Amino acid sequence: MGRVKLYDTTLRDGTQAEDISLLLEDKIRIAHKLDELGIQYIEGGWPGSNPKDVAFFKEISREKLRQAKVAAFGSTRRARVAVEKDNNIKTLLAAEPDVITIFGKTWDFHVREALRISLEENLELIFDSLDFLKRHSGEVFYDAEHFFDGYKANPEYAVKTLQAAQQAGVDCIILCDTNGGTLPFEVARIIGDVQTRISTPLGIHSHNDSECAVANALQAVEMGVVQVQGTINGFGERCGNANLCSIIPSLQLKMKRECVSDDQLRNLQDVSRYVYELANIPPDKRQAFVGSSAFAHKGGVHVSAIERNPETYEHMRPELVGNRTRVLISDLSGRSNVMAKAKEFNLDLDSRDPVTLEILDNIKEMENRGYQFEGADASFELLMKKALGSHRKFFQIIGFRVLDEKRGEDQRPTSEATIKVKVGGKVEHTAAEGSGPVNALDNAIRKALEKFYPKLKEVKLLDYKVRVLPAGQGTASSTRVLIESGDRHNRWGTVGVSDNIIDASYIALIDSLDYKLHKLEE
Structure with missing residues (x-):
């Protein structure tokens, strides 16, 4: 089996998501991160659609990438316009990318309603555009837009559009589930039929409207597809694109289809967080593989089991993707949770030590008052230090x-x-x-x-969350404040609870600065 090629479209398709906008500088920085991750193709944008994308290709040509090829995206020529005079085609060539990807219509419904041309004319658009680009460029990919919907409606015509691309000598034909409504068993059946009539290498581009984008991409690879398109964190229009942060480890670790190196795979969480940061979107803690909750354990039975053998409640080792096992502290906690947490903080605690039971009792009493330590590791560490007598009052x-x-x-x-x-x-x-x-x-x-303590100038307040706790007392209800702080190297969470929001905030703020001072002494 050949190596699966990864084609990232975060910088183009990903930016079509609601609430996401990237500056030119952001796109350049993300391109370098994707290159370091081992992504083979980075789609930079559509140079014919806006000045920012034109500037990107000009700027990226001055940058030195390790191994990734930069792709420009566009469409087939317009109807009744000669291919050599079509502005979109000319702009793609002028951008001088390593690869050119264009899309065309494969659904007869779109040909009639969107393009308003005959089915035969559409085949000419596809062939003319790809043939011209192949004669004037290097690698050329064809995105068969709405292919799966087109195949379901008119399989003969949908395949004819692929045959037009194949006749033009295109390097890869990417089958697109543009509306995201196809299910994995349909993907397998349709690709199986296409492979009997198309010899050009195939790729897959799936959207997540039915929550099947990743599953569809993996199913396509199982069927022999050699290129997978997606975005970091699944960013994309509507419900998003296939999430490369799930696809890459699934291919590499579960399907044994190498696509990046082991060292690059260990940077996956870092790349995920980096893209979230530049997109100004809070990371999804429940995201598979790279989310902070992906390997987090709360129930005492679970924690006791993973302490003996992580495989009891973890489907893989989190370190392989740059993540880590986390033990959460809550009113469900047992001694094993406290012991595991103490070990994580390099604190010497014995399961038979009365202090362990004291900490456990404190946790349950505080959580009964509204405290929550799941996102407040720093407050919990300070609580343990106080119980052990190792807390210094600065x-x-x-x-x-x-x-x-x-x-x-x-x-x-x-x-x-x-x-x-x-x-x-x-x-x-x-x-x-x-x-x-x-x-x-x-x-x-x-x-x-x-x-x-001048070093406290390094501390930044990164996030501030307030939750009114359900007590049926209206404005007199208790309030929980969760604060995330950080410096140049680390982030930490602290919590405060009170029926006064200022007091709850004060408790969390004091813990944050206290934690920083303790870390400076270690």
Whole structure:
């Protein structure tokens, strides 16, 4: 079996997703990440559709990629326009990519309703465009748009469109499930028939509207397809494209079809997070393989089992894709959870130690009050250090006050916080403003403590979540605040609970800075 080629379209199809927009600089940086991951083809965009994509191909030509080929995307020539005069075709050639990919209509419904030309004319568009590009370019791929829907409606005509591409000498014909409605057993049956009539290498481009994009891509490979198209994190229009972060490890580890090196595979989670970051989208923690919850265990029975043998509740070793096993702490926790968590934090804890039971009791009592440690590892580590007597008190908050004032109906509220802290024998009393009461309090705490601990300037507040806990008390209900903080190297989560949102925020903020100071001492 030959090596499966990966064709990434994050920079083109992925940016068609709702809420996703990439700057030119972002696209260049992502292209380098994809190249490092071992992606063979990187589709940079449609140079005939917008100035940003034209600029991308100009810029990427100056960059040095290790092994990836850059592909430009476009369409067949327009009806009643000679191929050599078609602006889309000329723009594709002018971009000077390594590969050109164009799409054409394979569904007779689209030919009649969208193009409004005869079925025979459409075959001419496909052949003329691909034949011309093959004579003036290197590798040329043909995306058979709506192929599976077209085949279901009119199999003879759908195959004729592929035969037109084959006659033009195209390097690969990609069968597209553009509407994402095809199921895996249909993919297998249809590809099996196509292979009896088409000898050109085949690829697959699947969308996720029926939650089958990854399954359809893997089924296609099982049938002998040699190129798989998809996007990082499954970004794409509507429900998204086939997710390469699931396809790559499935091919490599489960189907034994090598597509990247083992070292490159270990960077998969890093690449996933990187693309999320540049797209300004929070990572999906429940994403298969690379999500932070993909190998997270909460039930005590599960944790006890994976401590003996991870295969009991893990389908693969997470380190192979750059992930890790995580033990979650909750009211479902048993001693095994606490022991595993202590080990993770390099804390010496014995299962028979009364401290272990004390920590467990504390956790369950705090969770009964609304605390949740699943996203707050830093708060939990501090809790364990306090129980073990290894927690150092770096500072003491003597008190604080937060003022929120609105001076007119059309004026924005202003927030100011004052705080008094004691470090050693010295007391610092300071104030700061902010864009809200929590931001003002955060600024005041930092302003006071940074005089004693300058390294706290490295800490950034990355995410702030508030949840009103169901207690039937309306505005007097308890509030849980979950804060994610980070520096140049790490991220950590802290939690606070109170019937006062400012107090809950204060608890989480203090834990965040306390955690940073403890890490500086290790």
